[in-house]
Amino acid sequence: MTTANMRQIGVGILGWGVALVMFLPILIIGVTAFKTEQDAYALSLIFTPTLDSFREVFERSHYSTFVYNSMAVSIISTLLSLVIAVPAAYSMAFFPNRKTQKLLLWMLSTKMMPAVGVLIPIYLLAKNTGLLDSVPGLIIVYTLMNLPIAVWMAFTYFNEVPKEILEAARIDGANAWQEIWHLLLPTTLPGLSSTALLLIILSWNEAFWSLNLSSVNAAPLTVFIASYSNPEGLFWAKLSAASFLAVAPIMAVGWVAQKQLVRGMTFGAVK
């Protein structure tokens, strides 16, 4: 066996190892969800699978309501973010001024601040405007939360588009909206769809704001999971079943779209 072969096998084993470690929590959740509460405390893989936990979870709560809320909040906030981010990134990429770079950095810097720092003002704002525990309220918060990422990513993709293409369109009689619609969106579609996918995943997994700003009416799946951890003790099997149900849809979406996601992430890097 040559050294090159050995190295390849070594890298393979390492890769699988890292992947397994990262996947382990999800695997444990997946396995535990099919155990009884008694079996759940043991890490053993030998047990009789049962759907009891799922049955109990469905009996106790309206899973579909949580799914509906998660979908509504993540999809609508993602669309809103993009609708705002695309024109913003267009102007920053194609009509930059001295402040553009600073503005971009400032937008990103807001993501570095701990969210809990603005919890009280945002909670009070939501309460006073009647948006507490409402889907529109969460949509607004998620949109604002994801906007810097959306603008930053769209800006990066737009920067890859040659300026002359838009100038040619301008001479052809296109206005700013037509430039965006007929040229910018089609040429940066892989990048923008991966941005959208990332925003959906981020919104779907967001727990801090959903736990603090919603309880009954607008609660998404993150709240649904949290409701299985209560002061009387943890019910591992039910908690796992709930978590499994919460992450399954977004994992399915990610699985189907992973090719697109990878393509979008490397868009422009490879010509």
Added chain:
Amino acid sequence: MASLTIRNLQKRYEEVEVMRDINLDIADGEFVVFVGPSGCGKSTLLRMIAGLEDISAGELRIGDQRMNEVPASKRGIAMVFQSYALYPHMTLYDNMAFGLKLAGKSKAEIDAAVMRAAKILHIDHLLDRKPKQLSGGQRQRVAIGRAITREPHVFLFDEPLSNLDAALRVKMRLEFAKLHDDLKTTMIYVTHDQVEAMTLADKIVVLSAGRIEQVGSPHTLYHHPANRFVAGFIGSPKMNFLAGTVQGFDGDFVQVQLDNGGIQSVAVERGALKAGERVTLGIRPEHLHVVHGSQIIPATVTAQESLGDHAYVYADCPAAPDGLILRVPEEEQYRPGTALQLGADPQRCHLFDASGQALARVKVLQAA
């Protein structure tokens, strides 16, 4: 078709003035070439005409309409970009039809216009392809085709051939000349390649550092450059410049004493020139010859380059900081280190005063 008038045009980026005092008249149907070194402002000027850059001051008129505030699409212009700027996700047909679709033209009209342009450029068999499936030359044709479908009053070309290889460049250059003959539309063409400028232009505009140095026919620019910059920029290899002093005047001739002791007569109008004044003598490589006699420029050969039918000899001369180049017949061979005595016909010499302005030539021999 339309004429174009530029008056006192100025371009500033915030406080930095990049173009000033641009005055230019372009007649209907003329082929005008903007030429100059990189950064001279030729592309900026073209983009101001196109409406892609704001005009800071002055006035631009196309036909009899003031265009300063008119958007690019309403100026009656079409532009071909250096990078072609084709729409990458559209077929060639859609690339050429895009502007007409936006203008709300009917399908039949669009079809007719696209087919007409495609036929002129021989790309009618490629219309369902995407730009990335084409060669550089074909992309260039599509870019021109897109411009033709707009039926503009003025065509603007921004270094359209600089991305093509040498052979294709010559071929496309001829096609540009033919296109102008066929369409008879006003064309403005930006290039840094003086061969393109000399071969294509009815009128050349030489720019340098944001100013127009000279406007004229290729013939005028070559034989009557207005200043040292134009004299050095037009012509390849470039004109030889020798530093010297006015020694005296002899009829129509100005006697120039060169810094290395050589003497050369120049047939220019003396104007305000006085004996003892510093001047620069200009002689093109094809007009500098090996001579024997009293009026000579001493020089030492450093190298010889053979080009098949003729050769260039490079020589050192203390009066010429950039060295000298002379064109000799192929069969003449000069070894490095050979001492040469050079001279030129006074009527083929150029003279520039201390500020670099040319003195008018008295009687010009034009044939080489």
